[in-house]
Amino acid sequence: MSVLTTAVIAGASGYIGQYLRRALETGGIEVRTIGRGQSSDANWGDTQGLLDVLEGTDLMVNLAGRSVSCRYNKRNADEILISRTETTASLGLTLAEVAKPPELWINASTGTIYRDARDCPMNEATGELGKGFSVAVARAWEHELFTAPTPIRKVALRMSIVLGAGGGAINPFINLARIGFGGRMGQGDQMFSWVHVDDVVGSIVHLYNHREIAGPVNVAAPQPLTNEALMREVRSALGRQWGAPTPRWMLEFGARVIRTEAELVLKSRWLDSAVLAGTGFQFEYPTLRAALTQIAEHTPRGLLPVALG
Numbered sequence: 001m002s003v004l005t006t007a008v009i010a011g012a013s014g015y016i017g018q019y020l021r022r023a024l025e026t027g028g029i030e031v032r033t034i035g036r037g038q039s040s041d042a043n044w045g046d047t048q049g050l051l052d053v054l055e056g057t058d059l060m061v062n063l064a065g066r067s068v069s070c071r072y073n074k075r076n077a078d079e080i081l082i083s084r085t086e087t088t089a090s091l092g093l094t095l096a097e098v099a100k101p102p103e104l105w106i107n108a109s110t111g112t113i114y115r116d117a118r119d120c121p122m123n124e125a126t127g128e129l130g131k132g133f134s135v136a137v138a139r140a141w142e143h144e145l146f147t148a149p150t151p152i153r154k155v156a157l158r159m160s161i162v163l164g165a166g167g168g169a170i171n172p173f174i175n176l177a178r179i180g181f182g183g184r185m186g187q188g189d190q191m192f193s194w195v196h197v198d199d200v201v202g203s204i205v206h207l208y209n210h211r212e213i214a215g216p217v218n219v220a221a222p223q224p225l226t227n228e229a230l231m232r233e234v235r236s237a238l239g240r241q242w243g244a245p246t247p248r249w250m251l252e253f254g255a256r257v258i259r260t261e262a263e264l265v266l267k268s269r270w271l272d273s274a275v276l277a278g279t280g281f282q283f284e285y286p287t288l289r290a291a292l293t294q295i296a297e298h299t300p301r302g303l304l305p306v307a308l309g
Helices: 015-026 045-052 073-093 133-146 169-180 198-209 228-239 250-257 274-278 288-299
Strands: 008-009 030-035 058-063 105-109 153-159 161-164 194-196 215-221
Touching: 008 015, 015 030, 015 161, 015 198, 030 045, 045 073, 045 153, 058 073, 058 169, 058 198, 073 105, 105 133, 105 198, 133 153, 153 198, 161 198, 161 288, 169 228, 194 198, 194 288, 198 215, 215 274
Parallel strands: 008 030, 008 058, 058 105, 105 153, 153 215, 161 194
Antiparallel strands: none
């Protein structure tokens, strides 16, 4: 097994991408980027630039894709799908032409690919795929990865909700708790699988070091909890003893106001990271309380910025 010395990140401008880049560079790993701006080492559509960036690297991580925090009208839906499938397809065609390609290609995916699960967790081997727009996007995304004409090892990173200080998915929950709406959302029985961004980085390095792993890989902390318990933990971390519940109708109305979809908090996501557990991965933040304590220590007072769709 070769030592990880050089990595390419596509979508390095997003929250997870920025965090991953900093972590790898802090560890002495050279990072090259693919994006759409002048700060990237290669841009989408520049075939020669992509070839040059990918040549002789150890790891390719593709995190490119438009945010799903928006209304799923036709324009946004098309952008969500195209931003994932076309970039993945482009990487596949380019990697097939690279003389010395990366040992591993990790492509972002999502735990939302599974059905609304309230009866049992979904693992990689027996988990049941769901229906609807988000699932269709996830399936098309993974199809482009696994049918790409390159023989290198491929992993679809089925991430749960990623939490971390300074961004990710935690800010809306913190804001709700701070203005008094930190109670359960909807019925509150929907499962919430999550992962700290540090463990996303750790899982990527783990996957590189374990050459026997290929295919879909769930990335979720081993202790999921219901939405009601989630909001209780958020309130506790912020020193709030009580929070008003948010009924479904209010969530759907509010989602329209801030131009997003209520599905993002109402769907029950219950993931089992069986592949990671079976290969000895140890989560730095196995409990939400530990993760929220760390996040609260690095979160300023007041309302936090939230990207609107």
